[in-house]
Amino acid sequence: MIFIMSISVISVIGADVEFEMITKTLVNDIYPTQTAKFEITLLNPLDTEDEFKINLGPAAKWSFSADPVSYLSGITLDAGEEVTFYVTIKASGDGLSYGMQSFPLIIKSKISDISKEETLQLLLRNPTPPTKTYMPSVSFNVDVPDKIDPRQDVELKIHLINKNPLNIKELVISVRSELYNMDRIVALEPLGNKIETFKIDYADDLEPTDDIITVKIKTGDVEFTPSSKYVSIVPYKELIEDKVIEKSFLKKTRNYKYTNDGNVADTQKVKVKSSLLLGLFTKTTPKASIIKDNEGRFYFWEFELMPGEEKTVQVTRNYRPLVYAIILIIIGTIAYFLFRSPIVLRKEAKVLKVEDEGISHLKVLVHVKNRANKAIDEVKLIDRVPQIANLDHGFDVGTLHPDKVIRHEHKGTILKWEIKTLEPYEERIISYAIKSKLNIIGGLGLPAAIIKFKGTGKKLKKCFSNTITAK
Secondary structure, three states: OOOOOOOEEEEEEEEOOOOEEEEEEEEEOOOOOEEEEEEEEEEOOOOOOEEEEEEEEEOEEEEEEOOOOHHHOOOEEOOEEEEEEEEEEOOOOOOOOEEEEEEEEEEEOOOOOEEEEEEEEEEEEOOOOOOOOOOOOEEEEEOOOOOOOOOOEEEEEEEEEEEEOOOOOEEEEEOOOOOEEOOOOOOOOOOEEEEEEEEEEOOOOOOOOOEEEEEEEEEEEEEOOOOEEEEOOOOOOOOOEEEEEEOOOOOEEEEEEEEEOOOEEEEEEEEEOOOOOEEEEEEEEOOEEEEEOEEEEEEEEEEEEEOOOOEEEEEEEOOOHHHHHHHHHHHHHHHHHHOOEEEEEEEEEEEEEEEOOOEEEEEEEEEEEEEEOEEEEEEEEEEEEEOOOHHHEEOOOOOOOOOOEEOOOEEEEEEEEEEEEOOOOOOOEEEEEEEEEEEEOOEEEEOOOEEEEOOOOEEEEEEOOOOOOOO
């Protein structure tokens, strides 16, 4: 039902008289069994009483009435009085013409003899309108972002508008692209509109690409013009770093795990603080290069990660070899001092005479030192003069003479000294001279001297001096 509200104001001004009529539409959209209703307001602005006559119609197949009904025969208003009443119009016969209807309303003043006219209009509707068949007519538009981040949920919205008073019970929506397909059946009310939302879930590691989304809509055999949208899957980089530290005795391993959680290849540069000293105890896997900058010394790796690829860099700092080496040194030092010979034997030679650019006479010095803090008894020193030389029996004053001198056919001359006791930290120098049988050019090699003594537990021990070449 349509209600049309209208207000009309008519003023009539004469030389001596004027009055005012106002009409207001209350109900004017009716069916044959219903009643139209209008509100009328009259104002008598005169200083005296006036009478007004109402004239409606006549109109065939229509009946008119007023409220109050007595106003149809006339209305008397005192000076300055205002009155409001109602006029009703109703169909009273068959064969009416449907549509807009107009009826003149005339009100006349008795004193001024002036009439005012207003047209009352109403819409008479056909209670049984003819059946009309409509073809489906649907318009739609597609809303989707132009650039899509595959990590985020994407909504594709389709706005549907039914342009006819046709109830569409099955409207088929088809969404097609290179990456996905979706279908949905919906209903659409007469002249209705609605928004259908499709949620698109892309794989997070979907590589950057361009795609065309095509939306098709049909009902029955009627298919509407498709709509296409061009979208782009945008590239993004997301590198995840996971650091795990493993500790054990004097050893620490740092594992740096890098995962490319983006959808494009990414080059990763890794720097781990180091130093020249720490580098002695550090191992890297894979092997790192060394770089230096204003911040110091670093291990450096550079590698490319494809989408979804992961790589682990390992830095192991191990102090165990250092500790083991220190322990071995300590043990070795202790063992050395525990098991070393308490007697130090050193041999040297001095050339006394050179003839025809060859050595003819030299002096041999043998240093015997007790480096222990206790005396050593029954020490025997043995030295040997090579076959190429002879012992000079002219020993220096104060030197210890050999107890035995033995000539050997092949070994040369063997000298033996017996020292009864070597006091703690006592050092003795034994010297003797030798003469070469021939002038020696280049150098004379002298064998090592040997010293024998009784060690702990009365076990016989030996100690050798160095060998020398006299030049």
